[in-house]
Amino acid sequence: MASFKRQNISCATCGKTAGIFTCRGCSENFCLPHTNEHREFLEKQMNDIILIHNQLKQAITGQTTEQFHQSLIQQIERWEQQSIDKIRRLADDTRQQLSSIVQDRTENIKEKIAQLTPQLNKARHDGEFFESDIKEWSEKLNKFQQLLTKQQRIKIHHDKNSTPFISKISLHDLSNDNPVQAINETQYETNHDDSIEDEYEDYSNLKEKGEYSSGEHSIRFKIDQYEPNSAILFGIVSKNIFHGTNPYENPTLYGWTGDNVVYRGGDPQLNYRGYKSDIQTGDIFMFTMDCDRELISLTNERTRRKYDLEVDTAKCPFPWQPNVRFLFIRNDY
Template sequence: MASVKVNRSLCSICGKVPSLSICVGCQRVFCTEHVEQHRLELSNLLDKIIFEHGQCKQTIIKYTEESNSHPLMKQINEWEKQSIEKIQQVAIDARKQILNAFGHFASNAITTMKNLTEELTKAQNEDNFFETDLRRWMDTFIKIKKELDKPPTINIRKGGTDVPFISKIIISVSEIFDKSTGRISIKDEGKLIVNTGSNGYGTVRSKGEYSTGKHRFRFKIEHTSSHKWNLIGIVSKNAPIQATAYNIPTSFGWIANNFVCLNGKLYSDFNGYKSDIEKNDIIELFIDCNQHMIRLTNERTHYTHELTIDTILCPFPWQIQLGLYYSKDCIRLLWR
């Protein structure tokens, strides 16, 4: 620090004049007593800077030699931990879905095997069987063995996720239709329903039944007449099936001619419902057993309708119910 005598100036600390000096660095004026004090302050500040320098140097060495201690690395490690936990939870949920779905499939397979066991035992004891019986039994066994490894109603696919390079596994438990009555036919292994012949009512029901949880199903309207009559909804499993599904007690759903079906009765303009279903539309039926609610959504128009289900009027388990009336109308059940 260079000092210069300054006349008629006062010390910036005590305000006295004798033996004044000016600090070139801060341009402040000091008397003889306080110029040393100011110098000591500068020396102390230099010591702090040297200390911070040493600390900074040690931090650089630490982060270089122990990379995992860096805050950015800790952030990545935490992200990795959370991602693994999420993946593990998705895997746990997926396994539960597989076990539940396979349990239902295995139950049917066990029933089939029991019936075959009785047939084989009887045929062997009575020595009463032919080539056609042998072929039928063998074909049945081959089909069961194949479906045990890959049940036709269960599918595993990868779906989107917030992290592009981590694909979420989605378990799709496929539904099929296996019961029908009236002018209606079930085709394509239970995935397609078609009105057969001339105009006339027909009804199908799903193989699956639902008492708990949330379930989504998607349908494609492959053909619909200009008059537009089809029913999409649910029904209690215990209600007898009949061609005129809309007047079955426990029936709830929507009809494409602007009617809503509530416990087997039709209501026009219920909650403002107006059908917007057209050919090739994709319709989603959402079933929430926990909230006693069903919802219909047209994926083209995003038009949504909800119904609250009184479980006294429509007891669990529920099944999906579709109905057709006009000739050649058809609806396809899609993978979710």
């Protein structure tokens, strides 16, 4: 007679009572009391899943995601407006420079022609003119014509190799540490055409772009040409206070100019702390802005003279913007 040996399977929870029920999910065996307990545990896990599902659904469609999205949109819009303001200020500044140059040259020519007109009228009326007079008047008119022609040689120069003064923005997904495709950036810079040689007047302008609120920053300049009728300025202005074209009318101006003049909060002072401009062609200057110490300094590498200037941030608050300008005017007639 064949014998049958019953296999003894214990409960997975208590290990004592026979496991008479098998869970299809985990394939474990449970006794009757622990079968119900196991099921209640599964019911609790299911309830937690439903709760997380509902919370996630609410987060996606709720206010939190929309607020986060709007916050980023506002940052983009602020960048856009600030960039537009920078472009507009540069355009206004360039327009003012152009108007000033054209007006100065035109008025100069008008004045000289006005001086010549009575001489020509009188000479023609009286008949008192000779070959030498004709030659002199012809040379003067030819020079005036050259001046008028040179005025047409001004052009707007786009320096594609210059450092952009509009910062580039992009989205950065921190979840995978990969940058999203950056928004395209355009570089803007405007200068006069330095390749044009003007026999009578040569306007050149350099205005460093940038804004600083902390740390120490230095800029090195070499003076390629300097004559007694040149004008020069090494200084700073507050970026957010004044946006006029003429830096000497800026109440936030701190810096050094020719003629031994120092500007402190827009106030010109002669020989302040022994300052002497002593500028020559070929000089190299180091201009330093120390935001942490609220100090700017200027060093002439030829004379080894260094001048420090404390900045009152109540008059020239951060951010500071370097304002370095050169103006050379030649009048040979």
